Amino acid sequence: MRRTFAVLLVALLLFCLTACQSGGNNVELEAMKKQMQMMQQQLDEAKQAGYNPSAPAAASTPEPTLPAPTEDESGDLVLALHSTIDGETSLFTDGATELVATAVIPKGMAVDYWELNGEPYYEDMEDTFLFTTQGNTVVDAKLRPERKVTAINAEMQFLDEKNKPKGDAFTEFVFEEDYENPVTKEAMPSGWITVNVEAVIPRGYDVDYWLINGVPYYYSRTVRSFKMYDLNEATEYEVVLKKESAPSSTPKPTPKPTPKPTQAPIYYEPDPESTPNSTPEPVTYYSVSCTQCTFSGGGYSGATSGSVPAGTRITVSTSWQSEGWWEGSYVAGAFGVDSGVKSFSYTVNSDCSFAHYGIVN
Known part of the structure; x- marks a missing residue:
């Protein structure tokens, strides 16, 4: 095969040289062109037969393995947020199906409550949540900082x-x-x-x-x-x-203008217990707790429990969107009375608790 290829290559070069020296005889040029085409064809056939000196044999590359075709996904979609269901964050179900979601909890966090299609479940604060799918379903583990x-x-x-x-x-x-x-x-x-x-x-x-x-x-x-x-x-x-x-960095209140005295000033002896050298008494704090509601004030915002100094005024707000009634330190009366009250202010002078119960349709 090498010898055949060499003979064809030399013949092709000789014909090219003869064409250049012929000076332009059209008949001869046409004959030489046909001969060159025939020799080119023979050269191509030689290459196809297995001899290609200019290119090394390429290494064999395995065919890519395509993933097996999957069945058409159908049914109701279930999404797990901040949680997994059998290690998955999404799956399809056929009708109402009982499932267990497991919360994915970062270090320093804990489960606050679970949500199923946006509805909170406060009574279940475990790391796992048993639920039944309701069509397309979203289950979400709501997290909070650990106590x-x-x-x-x-x-x-x-x-x-x-x-x-x-x-x-x-x-x-x-x-x-x-x-x-x-x-x-x-x-x-x-x-x-x-x-x-x-x-x-x-x-x-x-x-x-x-x-x-x-x-x-x-x-x-x-x-x-x-x-x-x-x-x-x-x-x-x-x-x-x-x-x-x-000096203390405590903000100083804006002084009120001093009214013009209408009589001689009255002088009082200072209270020894109020002098700077007196030993201060600890501040009294009272606990605040909320069920299905939150409070803000005294350094808290949207909290469900905490302790605030005596005399702190807080605002208590319901966690429910529907109407309901209040119980605890603030009683709105029987059901239907003041049921539209969603928030109110309260001055804390003792331990207090609040609860708001909404209507579940």
């Missing part, structure tokens, strides 16, 4: 039977599960905690103000400790310190 109390530039203690701080101090405690009060040895339910919070003040410093969940709290006097009762939300307490000799 943990944290102190920065401060420390906490549990309370004894007389509500006095006692035992080892700590700066962080997770109360997502049932636990034991190490002081009283009492079994405590998950989701609730009562602690004493006290500032840790280095020498030469004092408390400027407190941050509760990042919200600054200013008081008319120095507050170095307080008790938090029945806390059931993730809360962070932070003490902002100042030099002992530095």
Whole structure:
């Protein structure tokens, strides 16, 4: 085969050279053109027969494996948000089907409640949720920060039977599960905690103000400790310190204009307990809890529970879209009376709780 290809190639070159020297005889040129075409055809046949000196043999490439064809997906679509169903986030069902969704929970988070087609299910706060599909269905695990109390530039203690701080101090405690009060040895339910919070003040410093969940709290006097009762939300307490000799950064109220006196001024002896050198009393805090509702105020926004200073005015709002009735510290009366009240204001001067029950059609 090599010899045949060489002979054909030499013959082709000789005919090309003869054509150039012939000077243009048309008959000869036409004959040579046909001969060249025939030789080119023979050369192509030689290449097809297996000899191609200019290109190495290509390595064999396996054919790509195509995925097996899938059956047509039909039926009702089920989507799982922040959760999976048998490890999947979507699937199809044929009619009403009972399924179990498992929440996908990042570190530091917990299940707050579940939603099924936008309807909240507060009574089921487990990591798994049993439900029945309702046509095209969306199941969603609503997450929240895990219940943990944290102190920065401060420390906490549990309370004894007389509500006095006692035992080892700590700066962080997770109360997502049932636990034991190490002081009283009492079994405590998950989701609730009562602690004493006290500032840790280095020498030469004092408390400027407190941050509760990042919200600054200013008081008319120095507050170095307080008790938090029945806390059931993730809360962070932070003490902002100042030099002992530095002025407080508490915002000063705008002074009112002094009216012109109509009589001789009356002088009063100052109250010794109100002087700057007096030992401040702890601020009284009261717990607030909401069922099917939320409250805002006292450093909270859209919260379901917490503790606020005495005298704090809060706004309580229902979580239901439908009408219903209120129970607890605010009673709107029998069903149908004031059923349109979706929010109201309330001044906290004691532990209080609120609940709103809506109509389920």
